[in-house]
Amino acid sequence: MQAAQLAVRIAELIIFGALALIAVKRWRQHHDTAALWWAATVGILASVVAASFLISTTSESNAASWERKVLLALLLLFPYCLFRYGGQFVHQYVSLRRVAQFLTGGVVVWTFFLPRLGGSDAPRTTAIKFYLVGILVQWTLLSCIATYRLWRIGAKQASVARSRMRTMAVGTALLNIALLFAAFVPGDTKSGWPVVTGLMAIVCALCFFVGFVPPRVLRVVWRSPDAIRLRQAEISLMAVIQPEQIGAALVPHVAALFGGQGGVLVAPDGTVLAAAGLDPTEAKAAAVLATRATAENPVVQEGLIAVCLRNGWLAVRGSQLSPFFGRDEVDLLVGLGVFADLALERARLFQAERVAREEAERANDELETFVYSVSHDLKSPLVSLLGFLDYLKADVDESLSDEGRFFLDRISAASLYMQALIQDLLELSRIGRVQTESTDVDLAEVVHEVVAEQEAVHPNAALHIGALPVVTMNGLRARQLFTNLVANAIVHSGRDDVIVKVDAAVSPTGDVVVSVADNGKGVPADYREKIFGVFERLERQDSNSPNKGTGIGLAVCRKILEQYGGEITVADNGPGARFDMRFPAVAVRRGPAQLEAAK
Amino acid sequence: MTRSVRVLVAEDNEDHLFLTTRALEQTNHGLKLEVQGVRDGEEALDYFYRRGKYEDATRPHLLLLDLKMPKVDGLEVLDRIKSDPDLRSIPVVVLTSSDRPEDVEETYRRGGNSYVTKPITPNGMREGLRDITDYWMHVAALPEPPA
Numbered sequence: 001m002q003a004a005q006l007a008v009r010i011a012e013l014i015i016f017g018a019l020a021l022i023a024v025k026r027w028r029q030h031h032d033t034a035a036l037w038w039a040a041t042v043g044i045l046a047s048v049v050a051a052s053f054l055i056s057t058t059s060e061s062n063a064a065s066w067e068r069k070v071l072l073a074l075l076l077l078f079p080y081c082l083f084r085y086g087g088q089f090v091h092q093y094v095s096l097r098r099v100a101q102f103l104t105g106g107v108v109v110w111t112f113f114l115p116r117l118g119g120s121d122a123p124r125t126t127a128i129k130f131y132l133v134g135i136l137v138q139w140t141l142l143s144c145i146a147t148y149r150l151w152r153i154g155a156k157q158a159s160v161a162r163s164r165m166r167t168m169a170v171g172t173a174l175l176n177i178a179l180l181f182a183a184f185v186p187g188d189t190k191s192g193w194p195v196v197t198g199l200m201a202i203v204c205a206l207c208f209f210v211g212f213v214p215p216r217v218l219r220v221v222w223r224s225p226d227a228i229r230l231r232q233a234e235i236s237l238m239a240v241i242q243p244e245q246i247g248a249a250l251v252p253h254v255a256a257l258f259g260g261q262g263g264v265l266v267a268p269d270g271t272v273l274a275a276a277g278l279d280p281t282e283a284k285a286a287a288v289l290a291t292r293a294t295a296e297n298p299v300v301q302e303g304l305i306a307v308c309l310r311n312g313w314l315a316v317r318g319s320q321l322s323p324f325f326g327r328d329e330v331d332l333l334v335g336l337g338v339f340a341d342l343a344l345e346r347a348r349l350f351q352a353e354r355v356a357r358e359e360a361e362r363a364n365d366e367l368e369t370f371v372y373s374v375s376h377d378l379k380s381p382l383v384s385l386l387g388f389l390d391y392l393k394a395d396v397d398e399s400l401s402d403e404g405r406f407f408l409d410r411i412s413a414a415s416l417y418m419q420a421l422i423q424d425l426l427e428l429s430r431i432g433r434v435q436t437e438s439t440d441v442d443l444a445e446v447v448h449e450v451v452a453e454q455e456a457v458h459p460n461a462a463l464h465i466g467a468l469p470v471v472t473m474n475g476l477r478a479r480q481l482f483t484n485l486v487a488n489a490i491v492h493s494g495r496d497d498v499i500v501k502v503d504a505a506v507s508p509t510g511d512v513v514v515s516v517a518d519n520g521k522g523v524p525a526d527y528r529e530k531i532f533g534v535f536e537r538l539e540r541q542d543s544n545s546p547n548k549g550t551g552i553g554l555a556v557c558r559k560i561l562e563q564y565g566g567e568i569t570v571a572d573n574g575p576g577a578r579f580d581m582r583f584p585a586v587a588v589r590r591g592p593a594q595l596e597a598a599k
Numbered sequence: 600m601t602r603s604v605r606v607l608v609a610e611d612n613e614d615h616l617f618l619t620t621r622a623l624e625q626t627n628h629g630l631k632l633e634v635q636g637v638r639d640g641e642e643a644l645d646y647f648y649r650r651g652k653y654e655d656a657t658r659p660h661l662l663l664l665d666l667k668m669p670k671v672d673g674l675e676v677l678d679r680i681k682s683d684p685d686l687r688s689i690p691v692v693v694l695t696s697s698d699r700p701e702d703v704e705e706t707y708r709r710g711g712n713s714y715v716t717k718p719i720t721p722n723g724m725r726e727g728l729r730d731i732t733d734y735w736m737h738v739a740a741l742p743e744p745p746a
Contacts (some may be wrong), residue, residue, distance in 0.1 A: 379696050383719055384614035388719035391621070419719055 004020045008198035011047045015205040019047035022213055034088035040083040048075050073108045076135060079142035080104040084148035096145070098548055103138040110134060111381040112506065117204060136180070144535035160258070162427075163222040164211045165348045171207025174200055203589035226257040230336070237343045241350045243267065243311075247274020251314075258305075258316045258329065265340060266290050266313040280316065297573040298330050305330055311344035364432070371429040375422045382422065385415050417550075425550035427480075428534065431559045436474035438564075440589045443468040443478060443514060447502050450482045460496045467592035470510045471583050477560045484553040485516040485579050492577070493520025504592040510585030511566075512592065517578035528570045557581075603631040604736055607659035607745065609643040610636065610694075611644075614673060615669040618724060619663065619694070626729040630736055637658065638673025644679060649684055655725045658691065661735055664711075666695040674705055681710035688742045692731055712713065 019042045027035035048071060055067045083100050114131060147169045154165025178200035181193065210218060233253040240246055247265035251274045255263035262277020266287045275283035290306035291312040293299040299306040299315070307330070314337045359376040389412055397405065444465065451463045461487070471478075482502070491499045504514045523531060530536050544549035554568075557579075561568050565584040570577055603622045608622060610616040611725055623634050637643045640647040643664070646653040659676075662680070666673035673693060680686045695702065698716045706714045718727045 376696065379719060380612060383696070383717060383724070384612070386616065386719065387614070387618040387721045387724060416720075423719075516643070 005198065005250035006197045008195055008202065009049070009052070011202050012205065013046075013053070015202060015209065016042065016046040016049045019205060019209055019212070026212075034085060037081050037088065038212070040429050041078060043084055044074055044081060045205070048078075069111050070112065072135075073111045074106060076111065076138065077138050078108050079146065079351070083142040086146040089153040090149055100142055100145075103141065107131075107135050122455070134440075135199060139179060140176060144170055147172040147176075160214070160219055160222045160226075164214055165217075166211075167207050167214075168211035169231055171204045171211060174204040174207060178204060207566045213534075223257060223427045226253070230251055230257055234339055237339075240343075241347050242414055243344055243347050244272050247339065247348060248344070250274035250336075250340055254333070255316055256315065257336075258318065258333075260316040260318045262286075262292060263314070263316040266315065268312050273312065282317070286315050287313070298334065300330065305333050307333050309337045309341040309344065311341055311348060313436060314340050315375070315569075358416055368429045368432045371425060375425040375429065378422050379426075380416075382415060386412075386419070389415065410521040421550045421552070424550045424556070425534075428552055428556050428559060431556060431563065438472050438474055440470050441473055441475050441478045442470045443482075443504075447480045447486075449477065450486050451502075453483075454486050454490060458490050460498075461490050462497070462499045464499070464501045464503075466501065467587050468502065468504050468514060469583065469592050470589050470590040471512070471564075473560075473564050473590055477498075477563075481557050481560050481581070482516070484557050485581075488553060489516055489518035489520065489577070489579075493518050495520060506591045507582075510588065512583045512585075512588045514581045514583065515578050516581075517573045517576060519573070519576040522575065522577045523570050525572075531570065532568070557559075603633060604661070604741070605633045605635065605657060605659040606636060606661045606663060606732075607643070608636045608694075609640065609668065609673070610620045610630060610663075611622075611639050612665075613638075615655045615665075618721075619728065622728045623732065625725065626732050630727065630732075632732070639668045640673060640676045643668075643676050644671060645722045657722070658686075658746070660741045661742050662689055662691045663694045663731075664691055666693060666697060674709060677706065677709045677711055685745050689744055690735060690741065696732075 009338055013038070018086060020039070023035070023039040023042045027039040029035075051067075051071050051074075055064065055071060076434075084097075084247045087097070087483055110131060113120070115127060150165045150169035150172065154162040154169065154465075178197045181200065185275050214222070228251045229471060232305065233249050236249050237246055240249055243265075251263045251265050251399045255276045260277070262275065262282070264275045264278065264283050264286045265273040267273045270287060270291050272280075272283045272287045275286075286304060286306075286517055287303055288298060289301070293306040293308040293315075295308045298308070303318040304315055305318070306313055316333060358513075383481060389408070393408055393412075397408075444467070447465050447468060451465060454461065457465060486500060486502070498520050499516055500516065502514070503515050504512055506512055532554045534555045536554075558568050561581055564587050566582045568581045572578070606621070608616060608619050609621060616638070620634045620636055623632060626632070635646070637646050640697055642653075643662075645651050646656050647658065649656050664673045664676060668676075673695065677693070680689065680691060687710075691710075693702075693706045693711050693714045694717055695715075696717045703714050713731075715727060715731060720726050
């Protein structure tokens with residue numbers, strides 16, 4: 001039994017000694033009051049355990065009695081130091097502190113006024129029994145308050161800090177129970193009780209140890225509930241695109257995960273993107289410190305860990321409850337930083353894309369406005385030209401030679417052609433510039449009107465109309481579309497007896513393709529894309545026949561369809577060309593098949 | 600005795616002023632049409648308020664007003680005329696090469712009496728102006744201009 005007791009005491013000495021060394025080191029590093037009280041607390045325990053080896057437990061000499069008294073008085077300071085340590089994190093009631101000081105002072109003085117303190121085997125006199133009750137009251141009261149405080153302050157903290165504080169609270173409670181045992185059960189060397197109390201003291205010391213410097217594994221375990229929360233924050237990050245929103249979603253969770261006071265996300269220009277748990281001044285100070293971190297060297301100083309991201313910095317400020325422990329915290333923050341970086345990178349790309357898109361849109365708008373005003377300004381001199389030409393003809397026509405009249409006609413034709421060009425340019429710019437009202441347009445009606453007009457001008461052409469859909473678009477634009485295509489088919493077919501068919505088909509996606517097909521010359525494969533450009537014509541320009549078109553008609557058609565989310569392409573039609581216009585399903589009110597069925 | 604109708608044309612383009620005046624004069628309505636031209640908005644206002652070289656001007660029955668003019672633009676002239684109780688009764692026909700819906704809207708909002716986009720061809724121009732004079736001098740009743 002004695003060997004077991006010795007083993008337990010040696011274990012106690014090692015563990016409390018280590019605890020005291022770490023506490024003193026921590027205090028020397030941080031110089032804060034909490035660390036000082038903690039160092040005092042474990043320092044006392046270690047000293048008492050060490051001294052118990054030197055002091056005889058059985059000697060009845062006067063010197064031995066005084067040694068015991070000093071040791072006991074030292075031990076009585078332990079609950080007071082613990083009480084003060086716990087008091088660093090909560091509101092300190094002065095009156096409560098006075099009571100603690102009075103109680104501790106009282107029992108310490110009492111110790112030295114005891115008649116004589118015998119060894120562990122000495123019989124307990126009535127005075128000793130009273131004294132034991134006194135120190136039990138002091139010890140229990142202060143320990144209970146300390147336990148309660150440690151437990152309570154832990155409750156408000158993130159996982160790591162909470163678990164640390166609670167482990168320490170459990171240790172304090174255990175130590176108290178161990179003392180009760182030591183005071184009230186027989187202390188003889190033959191019974192097993194000293195071993196039991198000694199083991200309890202070791203467990204309590206382990207609790208302090210784990211609570212004060214938790215091993216890495218335990219920190220990871222303690223952190224896991226917050227890690228889940230962080231995972232959720234990461235998921236919510238997917239939905240945000242503003243750097244500020246990213247910070248707001250991430251920083252509070254990061255700070256909680258570290259059990260720190262707060263955290264900041266710093267923009268590349270050093271401004272605070274988001275802060276949690278820090279007031280603006282603190283956040284700014286943390287940001288200044290954080291910007292010192294580089295990709296290779298994270299900042300770990302003044303209770304702050306900061307890592308450098310590609311798009312700024314991420315920093316966490318520790319609290320007294322949760323100072324930083326080691327390299328794994330830095331690694332964890334680096335890992336989180338990678339995530340923040342991804343989100344920030346995404347935000348940056350999104351922003352850049354939006355700026356580029358807006359710029360392109362603005363450039364396009366500007367171009368259209370430019371085209372409009374240029375065409376508009378070109379119109380003015382043309383009015384003069386045509387007006388004076390007209391008067392010139394009226395005044396001098398009869399006195400002109402045939403050649404002179406021919407010249408005048410050429411001027412006239414060229415001017416009219418230019419007028420048509422300008423008119424078409426204006427129209428093209430208007431399609432993009434002016435919002436037109438959309439209604440349900442029955443394409444069959446539109447095409448019938450267009451066909452009737454064309455038949456009057458080209459009596460030899462044969463025009464066929466199939467089942468056509470009803471689409472949501474502007475009626476005038478629909479007319480423009482089919483007038484251009486049907487007129488093109490006739491004029492550019494190269495034959496008088498051209499056959500033009502207008503028909504529609506529904507694609508599997510619900511889109512409707514309306515085609516205008518002819519049996520004319522067709523469009524050579526090389527030109528099938530080119531002809532949709534502005535001023536692109538297949539035939540050589542001939543100002544004598546402006547009715548052959550200005551080369552803008554197909555560009556207008558393409559622009560109209562694009563306005564409604566559709567497209568136009570040209571294909572070979574055996575002999576001839578087929579223009580396919582795809583109307584997207586959303587624009588189709590009634591498909592051609594439905595139309596047929598309705599009939 | 601044929602009725603005499605005074606028309607003021609405010610037009611900054613000299614050619615257009617000439618062509619418009621000529622086309623107006625050629626519309627044969629059995630009226631004595633006096634066409635007077637001014638070259639910008641400021642001159643138009645001088646004419647109405649009989650300032651400078653227009654001290655002796657007689658106020659017109661009808662104003663044909665271009666919108667795009669230097670110094671004071673057409674819409675400003677329109678505003679000034681329509682907010683003056685003396686001049687408000689004079690019908691104003693905006694005759695411009697613009698066909699922007701905003702210009703049409705703004706003209707009527709400011710009290711313009713009609714908006715006509717200049718026809719581009721000489722024939723169109725003649726027909727357009729004949730229609731305008733037809734309407735204002737035969738179909739509609741013109742008030743006597745303020746003294």
